Amino acid sequence: WLTWLTWLKEERMTVSSDEEDMTEPCGCSNSTTTKILTCNCDVSSFPLKMKVKVLSRNPHDYMRERKEDLHHMPRNPDPVLHPFQEAREYTRALNATKLERVFAKPFVGNLAGHTDGISCFAKHPKRLSCLVSGACDGEIRVWDLSSQRCTASFVAHSGFVRGMCIAPSGESLLSVGDDKIVKRWSLGAAQSHGDSTSMEPTHTILGKAPFTSISHHFRQSLFATSSNQVDIWDEERSEPVRSFSWGCDTVASVRCNPVEVNVCASCGSDRSIVLYDMRGSTPLRKVVLDMKSNCIAWNPREAFNFTAANEDGNLYTFDMRKLSYPMNVHSDHVSAVMDVDYSRTGREFVSASYDKTIRIYPFQGGHSREVYHTKRMQRVFTVCWSSDGKFIASGSD
Numbered sequence: 001w002l003t004w005l006t007w008l009k010e011e012r013m014t015v016s017s018d019e020e021d022m023t024e025p026c027g028c029s030n031s032t033t034t035k036i037l038t039c040n041c042d043v044s045s046f047p048l049k050m051k052v053k054v055l056s057r058n059p060h061d062y063m064r065e066r067k068e069d070l071h072h073m074p075r076n077p078d079p080v081l082h083p084f085q086e087a088r089e090y091t092r093a094l095n096a097t098k099l100e101r102v103f104a105k106p107f108v109g110n111l112a113g114h115t116d117g118i119s120c121f122a123k124h125p126k127r128l129s130c131l132v133s134g135a136c137d138g139e140i141r142v143w144d145l146s147s148q149r150c151t152a153s154f155v156a157h158s159g160f161v162r163g164m165c166i167a168p169s170g171e172s173l174l175s176v177g178d179d180k181i182v183k184r185w186s187l188g189a190a191q192s193h194g195d196s197t198s199m200e201p202t203h204t205i206l207g208k209a210p211f212t213s214i215s216h217h218f219r220q221s222l223f224a225t226s227s228n229q230v231d232i233w234d235e236e237r238s239e240p241v242r243s244f245s246w247g248c249d250t251v252a253s254v255r256c257n258p259v260e261v262n263v264c265a266s267c268g269s270d271r272s273i274v275l276y277d278m279r280g281s282t283p284l285r286k287v288v289l290d291m292k293s294n295c296i297a298w299n300p301r302e303a304f305n306f307t308a309a310n311e312d313g314n315l316y317t318f319d320m321r322k323l324s325y326p327m328n329v330h331s332d333h334v335s336a337v338m339d340v341d342y343s344r345t346g347r348e349f350v351s352a353s354y355d356k357t358i359r360i361y362p363f364q365g366g367h368s369r370e371v372y373h374t375k376r377m378q379r380v381f382t383v384c385w386s387s388d389g390k391f392i393a394s395g396s397d
Helices: 002-010 085-103 187-193
Strands: 118-123 130-135 139-144 149-155 161-166 172-177 181-186 203-206 213-216 222-226 230-234 242-244 251-256 263-268 272-277 285-288 293-298 305-310 315-319 328-330 337-342 348-353 358-362 370-372 380-385 392-396
Touching: 118 161, 118 380, 118 392, 130 161, 139 161, 139 187, 149 187, 172 187, 172 213, 181 187, 222 251, 251 293, 263 293, 305 337, 305 348, 348 380, 358 392
Parallel strands: 161 213, 213 251, 293 337, 337 380
Antiparallel strands: 118 130, 130 139, 139 149, 161 172, 172 181, 181 203, 213 222, 222 230, 230 242, 251 263, 263 272, 272 285, 293 305, 305 315, 315 328, 337 348, 348 358, 358 370, 380 392
């Protein structure tokens, strides 16, 4: 600017003779409108207006004080540039609430002692504080839930313990495993022995195929087992009283009805669910689903209703009087559902899944009301609701 002002002072403005006359003066009193215009005014007196924009920023706004600090990211808070800001904040708040509910559950404690994954549970019919667990290494442990300690442990099978049940009298425990053997144990003797490797069963039954589950009759001394077929046994006999088969290679689970005590149901590898009457000689009804079911649980208050845990991540509640379609489909799991158990009221049930979570569902609801997960919990194979309806036990690998 100084160079231009100096040049403007030294030079004179000249208009050639062939140009048109000037129509506007320069604004000073010394100017004349002629063909040759000469201005002797002081240029410094012109009202010069200049607007200068300077780029400046504070180093404290973008520089780190220490090298361990995070870099400051510039952000424009203009709401016009962020039309989905409200929706994003709502999603973040909802996810934070869900995670808080997941990790802030009333975790009571863990029953440590097994050296392998837990495969099955058995509830005592007369003692609320007694729980029996079977592991994948063949070990069975009896727990006192009130003190959270193991009262008895013994090796029952060579291989997986596939299923357990306690007789209605509460004196004996029945267990099955991959070794094709059904064993009956005395709970009183087991608790008197404590941790013993020399515990012997009171009765042994040798089967023809590896067993997958066992369920006891709720009034009589009968129990049902599943393998390549469903067998009904008497505790005092070594041969099955009845055998049922309906075109299935492997029956995954069998459960006796706690209300209609002579009715039981099974789920097999051919994606079927079959109903049986222990007094008959043939199965009653059969329904085939899209995928295989892993477990069945009967509603303890409504004799005709049962829930099946399926491989597709859903649970299906059926009325055995009409198996053409399920009464309700319970979703939310993202992997195969391995086990299911009802509360004593029959209004809710709990499910265990391969996605490392357990969920509580209302009987007539399609979505879970609670989800439980801990950092130590892995793929959950079995779950059990206590007889008083206050606690839930889960077993994982």
